[in-house]
Each structure stands twice: as C-alpha cells, then as structure tokens.
Amino acid sequence: MKITDTDYNTQGVTKYRVYAKIGAPATEADPYQEVTAPGSYGIDLSALSIYPANADPVHFLVVAFDADGRKSTPTVNDRSSVSWDMEGPNQPTGLTLVDNGDGTMKYLWSDQSTDDDLDHFVVYFNKGAEATPTNGAIMTGPYLKNYKGNNLLSGNNYILDRLGAQNGDVIHVTVYAVDQYGNQSEPAKASETFSGKVLAN
The missing domain is CATH 2.60.40.10 (Immunoglobulins)
Known part of the structure; x- marks a missing residue:
C-alpha cells in the first residue's frame, strides 16, 4: 500500500498511522502500522496483525500526526479499501x-x-x-x-x-x-x- 500526501510539507506532518480491518470500515481501535516518512511512501502491510484470506475486503484508515503529537481528523479522503490479493498471475507459457x-x-x-x-x-x-x-x-x-x-x-x-x-x-x-x-x-x-x-x- 502507498500513502500519498501532497500537503505534508505545509502541514507539519511527521508520521501516519494506518489502521486496517477486514470486512468493515477501520477505526482507531483497530490494528495499525506506523509510517514515519511523510509524503509518498509504501508501507509493509505484513507488519499488521490482521490475516485476510484471498479476496477479503480490507479497509484502511489513515491518521496524520505532527511533531507535537496532534492528530488529524479523518475525512472520506483518508479511507480506502482493497480486495486482498494473495494469488500470483498466470504462469508464463511457451518458455x-x-x-x-x-x-x-x-x-x-x-x-x-x-x-x-x-x-x-x-x-x-x-x-x-x-x-x-x-x-x-x-x-x-x-x-x-x-x-x-x-x-x-x-x-x-x-x-x-x-x-x-x-x-x-x-x-x-x-x-x-x-x-x-x-x-x-x-x-x-x-x-x-x-x-x-x-x-x-
């Protein structure tokens, strides 16, 4: 997953927390991965303590923090969901x-x-x-x-x-x-x- 925040340098963002939940919208009570590099950043979702099966809907919530620990109030733009994909593409043929x-x-x-x-x-x-x-x-x-x-x-x-x-x-x-x-x-x-x-x- 990649976080893209084009305003981080004018808003004093120093880190994010990415909350995740299977099958329902994520909240700040759910497991999260902390991201300490603001801007556009790929995160390793394997660090999250959730274990979706293939094709499960996984919902994410992103909360931004500044250097004083103040956090953003999430809006619709801070939420996303994906259909979890654990299957590889087709095997190359005709090699x-x-x-x-x-x-x-x-x-x-x-x-x-x-x-x-x-x-x-x-x-x-x-x-x-x-x-x-x-x-x-x-x-x-x-x-x-x-x-x-x-x-x-x-x-x-x-x-x-x-x-x-x-x-x-x-x-x-x-x-x-x-x-x-x-x-x-x-x-x-x-x-x-x-x-x-x-x-x-």
Missing part, C-alpha cells in the same frame, strides 16, 4: 531456451501482458542445475510486463560468461511473473545444452 550455435542462446516466452494484475517478470539462470531463487542462480530483471525474452550473449560479462558456461554445459532458465502486489506465478522452466562456440570478431 523456450535455444542454443544458436554461435556462442549465444536465446530465451523467450509467450506474451503474458494481458494478465489483469501482471506487473513484471524476474528471470533466473543457472549452469548444471535448476535455476531457483535459493540455489545461487543469477537473477535478472525486473522486466516490464511486455518483455518476452532476449539473447544470452557471450562476452562483456553477459549471463553465459557470468555462469562460466562452456561447451556441453546445460543451461537452465526459470521465469516468474509477478503481480502488482508482489505475488509470484508458478515458475516456467526450460533448459538447453550450450554449444560453447565463440562469436567471430
């Missing part, structure tokens, strides 16, 4: 990894940009083992939601060189789609053997 035979490899997948809440992609590469976020794979991205892949060029610290890829090595790629709330899709995976040929000068 392929191709050895071009000239020291390069190409990875690409189908266009996923029509997913309603898709925000970006992240891509992992590894040599000799599946590319995962937890096994030392190289991550690239985030990429815009209309990104569909690229060449893995050899030379100048490109991915194949960072992996130390040589002739006969199996290269693995894993792609996750990520929505605007940070939820990840199921991974799309592909692998291919690298020919190891060097690009001509």
